[in-house]
Amino acid sequence: MEQKRTPLQQLVRGSIIIFTSILASVLIYFGTSAWIFEIPIWNISELLEHGYIVFTNLGNPYLKLKAYYPIAYASIPYICCIVYWLLDNNSIKNSYGNARFATTKDFKEMGLNLESKGVQFACMIKGKKRIPISTQKPLAILIVAPAGTGKTASVALPNLFSLPNSCFVLDIKGELLEKSAGFRQKNFKNEILVFSPLDKRNSMYFNPFDNTIIKDFDFVEMMQLADQIAGTIFVGEKGKENDHWVVSAKTLFTFFALYSMQKYKNATLGELSQAPKKDYYDELQGDFKKKVSREATFHKKTGERLTEEEVSIYQYPNDLETKLEKDPDQISEIWKTWLTQVSEDTTLDDFVRNQARAYQSAAETEFASIKSTYDTFMKVFANPKVAEATSKMSFDYEDLREKKITVYVVIQTQDMDILAPLVRILVESMFKKLMFNENSNPDKFIYFILDEFIRFGKMSFLLEAPALCRSYGLVPLYITQSYEQIKKYYGDDDLKILRANAAFQVVFRMNSFDDAKTLSDMIGDYTRKKLSTSKDSMAVLKKNNSISEEGYKLVTPQDILSSPDGQVFVLVG
Numbered sequence: 001m002e003q004k005r006t007p008l009q010q011l012v013r014g015s016i017i018i019f020t021s022i023l024a025s026v027l028i029y030f031g032t033s034a035w036i037f038e039i040p041i042w043n044i045s046e047l048l049e050h051g052y053i054v055f056t057n058l059g060n061p062y063l064k065l066k067a068y069y070p071i072a073y074a075s076i077p078y079i080c081c082i083v084y085w086l087l088d089n090n091s092i093k094n095s096y097g098n099a100r101f102a103t104t105k106d107f108k109e110m111g112l113n114l115e116s117k118g119v120q121f122a123c124m125i126k127g128k129k130r131i132p133i134s135t136q137k138p139l140a141i142l143i144v145a146p147a148g149t150g151k152t153a154s155v156a157l158p159n160l161f162s163l164p165n166s167c168f169v170l171d172i173k174g175e176l177l178e179k180s181a182g183f184r185q186k187n188f189k190n191e192i193l194v195f196s197p198l199d200k201r202n203s204m205y206f207n208p209f210d211n212t213i214i215k216d217f218d219f220v221e222m223m224q225l226a227d228q229i230a231g232t233i234f235v236g237e238k239g240k241e242n243d244h245w246v247v248s249a250k251t252l253f254t255f256f257a258l259y260s261m262q263k264y265k266n267a268t269l270g271e272l273s274q275a276p277k278k279d280y281y282d283e284l285q286g287d288f289k290k291k292v293s294r295e296a297t298f299h300k301k302t303g304e305r306l307t308e309e310e311v312s313i314y315q316y317p318n319d320l321e322t323k324l325e326k327d328p329d330q331i332s333e334i335w336k337t338w339l340t341q342v343s344e345d346t347t348l349d350d351f352v353r354n355q356a357r358a359y360q361s362a363a364e365t366e367f368a369s370i371k372s373t374y375d376t377f378m379k380v381f382a383n384p385k386v387a388e389a390t391s392k393m394s395f396d397y398e399d400l401r402e403k404k405i406t407v408y409v410v411i412q413t414q415d416m417d418i419l420a421p422l423v424r425i426l427v428e429s430m431f432k433k434l435m436f437n438e439n440s441n442p443d444k445f446i447y448f449i450l451d452e453f454i455r456f457g458k459m460s461f462l463l464e465a466p467a468l469c470r471s472y473g474l475v476p477l478y479i480t481q482s483y484e485q486i487k488k489y490y491g492d493d494d495l496k497i498l499r500a501n502a503a504f505q506v507v508f509r510m511n512s513f514d515d516a517k518t519l520s521d522m523i524g525d526y527t528r529k530k531l532s533t534s535k536d537s538m539a540v541l542k543k544n545n546s547i548s549e550e551g552y553k554l555v556t557p558q559d560i561l562s563s564p565d566g567q568v569f570v571l572v573g
Contacts, residue, residue, distance in 0.1 A: 017084075021077040029074035036066055096551030097525030102572070110572040111137045111503070119447065119475060120158050121506045122568050132158075133570065138445055139503035140466030143479040144515070149508040149565075151479055152176070156449055159477070164188040166400040167407070168430055169449045170423070174201075174410040176451070184406050191403065195426065196410040197389035197419060204407065208429050209257060209267035210393035219262070219349045226257040228432065232424045234377050235458055238491070249373040252276070255355045262348050269422075270387025273378040276371040279331070280338035288341045292334050336360055380418050390422070397433040401444050401473070411456075420456045427453075428461045431474065439473035448476040454485050463494050466501035478502070482515050505571040509563045516557035522571060525551035 118136035
């Protein structure tokens, strides 16, 4: 197909056409003037004088009509130029589309190179030689590869073997860890961190509320962090994102997180998972503690008072524990008293105190439902291994930029649903915390290889990242099995956003006609000529041929479905 001309080529070509048309017009004018007015063609001075007289008297009623004939003839080259421009104009010539296959000459303009620099997402085969197609631009890449097409061997591993920079890798089953960690540690001097809370190989600890992170936060920053984490954990089903119980449980989480951060300058997800069920007796102080003390509770229930001997746990421990055994009413009383203490604690922000007052007056049945929803979403963090893995922070976010670190998030298939909320928090925290300091140094780019990111649930910020992360040197590689998979978990609108924000799309052979059609439509149409022949049934030798233009898919869905193994389609822009 016709190659697109560069601006310089278009300028040179246009200049030549204009110069040629001017020269032709001058020659035609003097030639026709000499012929019409019988002036010798070699008499240049007389021709010039004649031309001067004609042009200075244009519009004069006494000027004869034949004086205009040379001007009309001289305008023919300009008319030809206009007609030629119209016929050659791409917007008209390609009125049905101008999609085309790129050539190596286009690669530089598209931000691609044929070296092993930057992210590799395809290769050209020339004989026995494989030439990688790469990009060094910090732009998002969407990889769409159905199961069995080799996305791990052809995309994830080659980049882990060629990128010396820090990487963050979602690694289902641990295949990438096993095959690339040793190589990266030995050859790129990368520190290897494995985040796998339910696995013995876990060597990384992650706590988004750790003191090292929040120690200098003001209340607004604490609230932003609490809301971000809550929004990542408490995600309603598709179509029920604003469900009352989910929103209420999210608010309860924010309350507990803000209380712990303000009061203790630290919080953990394990502790927050137990917050609604926690015994707050030991946190009560002064009169609040006396109000619900064991002695006061015993007196309130029986009307009797404990003797000093009975109070002494050293003398009558078993008898005392029997008498002071807690009941649901006492637990509820302690909870409400603690809320009262919180609401009157002037060291806390008014938001936290007001929320405590709201929970004091909440109906018990409704609050029980909120706590039940809370427990459902926070169940994963109650697991002792998960609680341990999220009890502290073993790295600093900026370490990934200043050092060479590869983080492998290894989650077994059977643990996917259990650990998905934690993985979502980790991924989104990584992006958000690394978007503080702008970075344009390629040596400090951080690559996110997000294999099967769809399976960890909806991460709204992840879809917005491509539009934001370029200035910060964060390069996400989204790897999924199909467009339909994204649509299922995120919706059609979010799929369109991701496709629009991804600078490069690498699509392997599709197994679904719907996905193949989607890809074909994205590639677009080109304009081709169509010959139509019609015959008169009564005239055997008579036929009419007509040529028209039509739009036709550059790559049809059938071409995609039947493409050979190893062939990929790379869409740029």
